[in-house]
Amino acid sequence: MVGDATVVGAMTTYLDHAATTPPRPAARAALESWLEAANASSTHLAGQAARVAVEESRESVATALGCSPHEVVFTSGGTEADNLAVKGIAWAARERSRGVPHLVTTAVEHPAVLDPARWLAERGEVALTVVPPRRDGRVDVEEVLAAVRPATALVSVMAANNELGAVNDLAGLAARLSERGVPLHTDAVQAVATLEVDVARWGVDALALSAHKFGGPQGVGVAVLRRGLPVVPLSHGGGQDRGVRSGTFAVGLDAACGAALTAAVADRADLRARLLALTDRLAAAVTAVEGVRRSGPTDPSWRLASHVHLLLDDVEPTALALGLDAAGVAASSGAACGAGATKASPVLEACGLQGTPLRLSLGWTSTAAEVDRAIDVLTDLLPRLRTSRGSARRSAAAEVR
Numbered sequence: 109m110v111g112d113a114t115v116v117g118a119m120t121t122y123l124d125h126a127a128t129t130p131p132r133p134a135a136r137a138a139l140e141s142w143l144e145a146a147n148a149s150s151t152h153l154a155g156q157a158a159r160v161a162v163e164e165s166r167e168s169v170a171t172a173l174g175c176s177p178h179e180v181v182f183t184s185g186g187t188e189a190d191n192l193a194v195k196g197i198a199w200a201a202r203e204r205s206r207g208v209p210h211l212v213t214t215a216v217e218h219p220a221v222l223d224p225a226r227w228l229a230e231r232g233e234v235a236l237t238v239v240p241p242r243r244d245g246r247v248d249v250e251e252v253l254a255a256v257r258p259a260t261a262l263v264s265v266m267a268a269n270n271e272l273g274a275v276n277d278l279a280g281l282a283a284r285l286s287e288r289g290v291p292l293h294t295d296a297v298q299a300v301a302t303l304e305v306d307v308a309r310w311g312v313d314a315l316a317l318s319a320h321k322f323g324g325p326q327g328v329g330v331a332v333l334r335r336g337l338p339v340v341p342l343s344h345g346g347g348q349d350r351g352v353r354s355g356t357f358a359v360g361l362d363a364a365c366g367a368a369l370t371a372a373v374a375d376r377a378d379l380r381a382r383l384l385a386l387t388d389r390l391a392a393a394v395t396a397v398e399g400v401r402r403s404g405p406t407d408p409s410w411r412l413a414s415h416v417h418l419l420l421d422d423v424e425p426t427a428l429a430l431g432l433d434a435a436g437v438a439a440s441s442g443a444a445c446g447a448g449a450t451k452a453s454p455v456l457e458a459c460g461l462q463g464t465p466l467r468l469s470l471g472w473t474s475t476a477a478e479v480d481r482a483i484d485v486l487t488d489l490l491p492r493l494r495t496s497r498g499s500a501r502r503s504a505a506a507e508v509r
């Protein structure tokens with residue numbers, strides 16, 4: 109084991125809630141009480157009790173998201189929920205039309221959306237258009253609409269970007285797409301902890317969530333698939349969840365997912381206000397350091413309250429990662445899912461952004477004291493990490509001026 113395996117270890121200033129956030133007490137309690145659940149498809153009393161726990165959790169999720177419980181499918185996480193929507197809807201369209209359906213997505217999507225879309229396109233199963241983002245990571249509604257063709261079977265645009273924290277106008281996009289009868293899927297994995305996610309109000313047809321981003325356990329998520337939307341399942345088997353997602357119900361995980369979402373939604377407005385203030389303070393202090401720039405939208409309506417994305421000039425990514433570890437700060441110099449931290453981020457490339465990225469993300473356990481410590485550490489560490497190559501270039505530039 110490397111150090112403390114919990115996310116909020118005694119010595120760690122935890123600024124990586126976008127990668128995973130600690131479980132909420134209600135989620136722990138639900139998981140614990142259903143850890144030894146019977147099979148929720150068994151007809152005996154213990155099985156029926158387990159099934160009730162799953163269905164009650166499904167209702168909680170539906171209430172939290174503004175949809176019907178029949179539209180909620182529990183998955184193994186955000187990745188499966190995204191894959192189910194992208195592949196399942198594309199395959200269903202292919203079956204119906206017997207032609208090659210067209211998909212539209214964006215260059216800032218998580219690999220859980222982009223990779224299945226590209227995989228389908230490489231196999232000739234769909235035609236694919238990937239819409240470029242604006243420089244701040246947001247996606248322009250008009251550009252997405254311009255990419256739509258008569259054969260478009262699905263548009264997938266994320267509610268909020270995991271790296272830059274850029275928030276998109278889902279309601280605006282959904283309204284325009286529904287006029288043209290094109291279904292919209294959204295990856296709301298990063299959004300739901302601090303932003304109101306309402307399936308009916310937004311008018312989206314499919315949506316993906318991951319419980320470990322809002323205080324549930326890792327390994328469980330939600331796919332919302334609106335009634336009447338044809339979806340071919342990814343896996344076949346026992347026919348659970350209306351045949352859309354076969355496999356024994358993960359009773360403890362499903363129950364914990366619903367409990368976490370209910371708790372997250374209950375204090376979401378307060379959390380958002382608190383985190384907007386904390387992230388603004390953190391960003392103001394850290395960008396006072398020379399060579400540190402903030403990226404992503406700054407308008408609070410279009411940025412996640414939880415995220416501060418920075419670009420550092422003349423800092424080696426490996427030195428940054430080691431320096432943060434040594435100082436007891438857990439943060440991300442890329443997306444956690446993109447394994448090698450030093451690999452260039454496709455999202456930043458698509459936005460035309462350069463520099464060493466540092467994402468600081470806060471969550472429901474974050475405190476003002478933790479942010480104060482982060483400010484102390486980062487304002488001391490970041491200037492020390494700037495390379496001599498950088499200073500040579502800076503003094504040369506000063507001479508020419």
Ligand code: PLP
Nearest residue numbers: 185186187218220270297318445
């Ligand atoms: N979508 C986004 C925007 C994410 O940030 C992540 C995880 O980081 C995922 C999907 C994948 O979710 P999971 O880890 O539950 O598979």
